[in-house]
Amino acid sequence: MKIHSRDEGAANKRPPDFEEAFCSLFDQQFASLFRYLQRLTGDADLAEDLAQEVFVRLYQRGSLPDDTRGWMGAVANNLLRDDKRTAKRRLRLLEKRRDMLDPADPSIAADEKVLAAEKRTAVREALEKLSERDRRMLLLRHEGYSYREIAHALGMNETSVGTLLLRATTAFQAAYGETGS
C-alpha cells in the first residue's frame, strides 16, 4: 500500500508529544477498530491487518485528526474496499500472538458450543442481508461511534444518521427474525 509523500512530509514534523498521544490512542482504540472490522468481515486475520494499517497510516500522518475515530473509520472502510477490489492480502506486518478461543475447551459443554455456533451463524447471515451501509452503520454504532463519527467514517450527512440507523436496526431485526428464530 502506498505511502503518500504528503504523509511522509508531515511525519518529519511530528509534534513532540505525538508518540505519547499515538500510544494512548492505540491502547484505547485498537481493540475497538479490530472488533468492528472483524464483525464486518468475519475474518480475524484481515481485520488485524486492516486495523494495523490504519494505525500505521495514522502514525505516518504525523498528527492526530480532529475527528480521530471518524478518520480511522473512513480509512478502515477505504482499505477494506481496496482489499475487496484487488482481492489481495498484504503481508502480515507483525508477528501475531493471538490467544484464540480453544474450540476444544472442556469447560464449555458441547451443546452450548453448538448453540453458540448457531447463534453466530444466524447473526452473520442477518448482517449479510443488510446493505453495506446499514451493516457498517450498525457496527460503528455498537462500537460507540457518535453520529458525527459515523457520518465521517461513511461519508454521509450527519443529520441523516439517526433515521438511517433506525432503519438499519429494523432491517437487522427483520433479517435476524428470519434466520435466527
Next chain:
Amino acid sequence: MSAAEQGNLGHISDAEAATVVYAPGLDPELEARVLSHVASCADCGRRLEALRIADRSIGELLSSLDVPAPGTSAAALMRTARTPRRQIFVTSRRHAAAAVIAFMVVAAAAAAAIPASPLHRFVVRALSGEKGAAAAIRSRGSAVT
C-alpha cells in the same frame, strides 16, 4: 406556546427517537421534549422502550461474533510505520530490472559465441557483408584511377 408544549402536540419522529436512544446527550433540549411527551403518551413510550430493547439486544447478538483482539503493541506498529516501504519497493524493482537486463546481455553473448547458433551466423554474415562492401568500394575506386 413553548417549544416543549409544541412538541407534546405530535408524536415523536423517527429522528427524535433515534437521537434519544442512539445519541444520548447530543441534544438535551430535544431529549427533554421527547421524555416530556413520552410521560403522557403511552404509544411513544412503548416505541421508545422497544427501540432501547432492540438496541441492547443487537449489541448482545453482535458480541457473539467477537474473538479476542490480537496482541499487537503500539511500539511494534511505530517501528513498522517508520520503515520507508515505498523506497524499499522502488529499490527492489530497480534491482530486478537490472538483473533481467544483465541476464539478457549474457545470454545474447553466449548465443553469439556458439558457432551453430543462428545468432552467431547472423553476426558472421553481417561482418562478412561489411567486409565485402568495403572491398567492392576499394576495387571500384582503383578501377576509376
